[in-house]
Amino acid sequence: MSADTGARATVTTAAPTSPVRTVRPRVIGLSWPAVAALALVGLVGAVAFAWPFLASADFVRAHGNDAPWLFAVLLGLLTLVCLAEVSSGRLDAKTIAVLGVAAAAGGAMRLLSAGTAGLEPMFFVVVVAGRVLGPGVGLVSGALAVTTGALLTGGVGPWLPFQMLCAGAIGLGAGLLPVRPAARAERWVLAAYALLTGLLYGAVMNLWFWPFLGAGTAPGLAFVPGAPLTENLSHYGLFYLATSLGWDLPRGVLNAVLVVVAGPALLRVFRRAARRAAFGAPVTFESRADAVDRDVPDVPDVPDVRDAGPRP
Amino acid sequence: MTRPERVRERLQHPAAWWLWGLGLATAASRTTNPVLLLLVVGVCVVVVTERADPSVANPLVPFLVLGAVIVVLRLLVTVVLGNGTGGSTVLFTLPRVPLPEWAGGIRIGGPVALESLLYALYDSLRLAAVLACLGAANALASPRRLLRYLPATLYDVGTAVVVGLTFAPQLLADARTVRSSRALRGHDARGLRETARLAVPVLETAFERSLGLAASMESRGYGRALRSTPRDRRLASAMALLGVLGVLGGLYGLLDGSVGGALGLPLLVVGALLAAASLVVGASRDTRSRHRRDEWALSETLTVACGAVAAGALVVGSVAGWEGVVPPQSPALPAVPLPAVLALVVAAAPAVLTPRPRRVHDVQEVTA
Numbered sequence: 001m002s003a004d005t006g007a008r009a010t011v012t013t014a015a016p017t018s019p020v021r022t023v024r025p026r027v028i029g030l031s032w033p034a035v036a037a038l039a040l041v042g043l044v045g046a047v048a049f050a051w052p053f054l055a056s057a058d059f060v061r062a063h064g065n066d067a068p069w070l071f072a073v074l075l076g077l078l079t080l081v082c083l084a085e086v087s088s089g090r091l092d093a094k095t096i097a098v099l100g101v102a103a104a105a106g107g108a109m110r111l112l113s114a115g116t117a118g119l120e121p122m123f124f125v126v127v128v129a130g131r132v133l134g135p136g137v138g139l140v141s142g143a144l145a146v147t148t149g150a151l152l153t154g155g156v157g158p159w160l161p162f163q164m165l166c167a168g169a170i171g172l173g174a175g176l177l178p179v180r181p182a183a184r185a186e187r188w189v190l191a192a193y194a195l196l197t198g199l200l201y202g203a204v205m206n207l208w209f210w211p212f213l214g215a216g217t218a219p220g221l222a223f224v225p226g227a228p229l230t231e232n233l234s235h236y237g238l239f240y241l242a243t244s245l246g247w248d249l250p251r252g253v254l255n256a257v258l259v260v261v262a263g264p265a266l267l268r269v270f271r272r273a274a275r276r277a278a279f280g281a282p283v284t285f286e287s288r289a290d291a292v293d294r295d296v297p298d299v300p301d302v303p304d305v306r307d308a309g310p311r312p
Numbered sequence: 313m314t315r316p317e318r319v320r321e322r323l324q325h326p327a328a329w330w331l332w333g334l335g336l337a338t339a340a341s342r343t344t345n346p347v348l349l350l351l352v353v354g355v356c357v358v359v360v361t362e363r364a365d366p367s368v369a370n371p372l373v374p375f376l377v378l379g380a381v382i383v384v385l386r387l388l389v390t391v392v393l394g395n396g397t398g399g400s401t402v403l404f405t406l407p408r409v410p411l412p413e414w415a416g417g418i419r420i421g422g423p424v425a426l427e428s429l430l431y432a433l434y435d436s437l438r439l440a441a442v443l444a445c446l447g448a449a450n451a452l453a454s455p456r457r458l459l460r461y462l463p464a465t466l467y468d469v470g471t472a473v474v475v476g477l478t479f480a481p482q483l484l485a486d487a488r489t490v491r492s493s494r495a496l497r498g499h500d501a502r503g504l505r506e507t508a509r510l511a512v513p514v515l516e517t518a519f520e521r522s523l524g525l526a527a528s529m530e531s532r533g534y535g536r537a538l539r540s541t542p543r544d545r546r547l548a549s550a551m552a553l554l555g556v557l558g559v560l561g562g563l564y565g566l567l568d569g570s571v572g573g574a575l576g577l578p579l580l581v582v583g584a585l586l587a588a589a590s591l592v593v594g595a596s597r598d599t600r601s602r603h604r605r606d607e608w609a610l611s612e613t614l615t616v617a618c619g620a621v622a623a624g625a626l627v628v629g630s631v632a633g634w635e636g637v638v639p640p641q642s643p644a645l646p647a648v649p650l651p652a653v654l655a656l657v658v659a660a661a662p663a664v665l666t667p668r669p670r671r672v673h674d675v676q677e678v679t680a
Binding site for chain 1: 341368369371374375439443446447449450451454455456463465466468469471472473474475476477478479480481482483484487504505507508509511512515516518519522523525526527529530545548549550552553555556557559560563566567568580584587588590591594
């Protein structure tokens, strides 16, 4: 596509009135089909995690061994459909760059914490990205951070779709938190959210392989096909306490502490990046004749990057 | 090993290796015979040692370790907590620990039977073998090479992943630089506060770099390779929604069991196909020439066929109930079905049939 030589594009941005801009950019707007697809895929995801509590005994007899694999394939496909619906070919290069940073942060954290499973401070970047750039970006960056980590460490397995769904949900939720940007309470709300999601993530992720332990593990901890819901729930609760809480609690606490300590600075970094990328700035075309006698600033008025934040 | 001069060294198409790995994993998931399962793991190890993708660190070992950990944990849990399957051959008896009323049906200690240990071993070996197959696929073809084959609707998302893959090592290098410079200034380089201090300059640099990348992408006409009309997108959205609804309906029919078979699996499959088709319909790419294309030659077809033979044999065996595919937990060696063994030996053939991988620089591009 050749550029129109008779016109020139100018990006007009309002100069920031205060050091912290409180307008949240809509980087990835969610259209109604995307929201509907998200809701439906969320339902399928809930079924994929909670099927041991819902399935009838004869389903477990017939498909008990295949069900976790079936759900992994199904969720993999549906997560891709979700990402396609949310992005739907409308992402510009700047959005991709910001998503790439979130994905790189997730991948780097995975490289660092490959030895300490469970202590993944990845979510803390995803929470901040979702908080600053809205639920759409939170969703995509959560899913991409997990994927990048898996691709870097060669850990592509049946757990990946489940992780993508959970991490995406964490980013989406962070974007929907009802707290005013740059408010004093923001840091504490985000920290509480990081603690809660760190715990929930473990509780939910354990569900995908719990059925693998089948009817043949310890009585009282194992999944009993066709048993009443309360019995299976109490069994799962005991299983979670026995196997997983020890890993999840440190993860949740670590994420929360990181948000408290580094949250405000990171929020500033992300907000400044969003402002410099000038998301949502109207692009107007005008003929060259008009442009000559009007002094249009080419560069949005941004503070210098190096005048804020602690020096390395 | 001598090889004919005319066989050019090249990397196999990644999709062929992944299809082979999934076929072998399907075979492993249908049997609990320890002999067959160890044979599957052996096939994975042989093929990976012969034909591993040289551009990545070998990820098969972590997968094997994970499998071993699963087996050991299952056996330990069975010894300490028992499992639902009792047995007549009691090996030894652990002292019972009395538990309060609310702990329900849990018992700690008690008699340990050989049958229940065998049950745990067979069952966890199956999971370990499936994981070994996935690890082999990861080692034979780095999954990042599959990014090229994402459908056009996921072009943007794929690009973001490639940007992430490229920047992640640089991010770590930046973090190391910042840490050493802070250490030179006399800061103690430990503790959470210090980690938090690292995050700001490192991410600041990453944003600088990526916004620069975005500017250069825009100036080079990024994304023009995509053709997508509003009509296409609406059609794709409609198909995606219908597909997910079909999947939900199918799952309901499957899990409930009282609805009837027609609403279950068939509806699920139709919904999944619709959803998959929506990925293809939404956008299309301009055809363009490509650097270093993956070719699909005879060896790729043979690789996929070998995986399919293994999967087919064990699926047929488990349906027809061959002796030894699902052996009983008795203190005797399980019967080994010969056709299944032969099929698994066939699955090892790609270690010889395929071209030797040549060391290439891992080109990270999602051009299509």
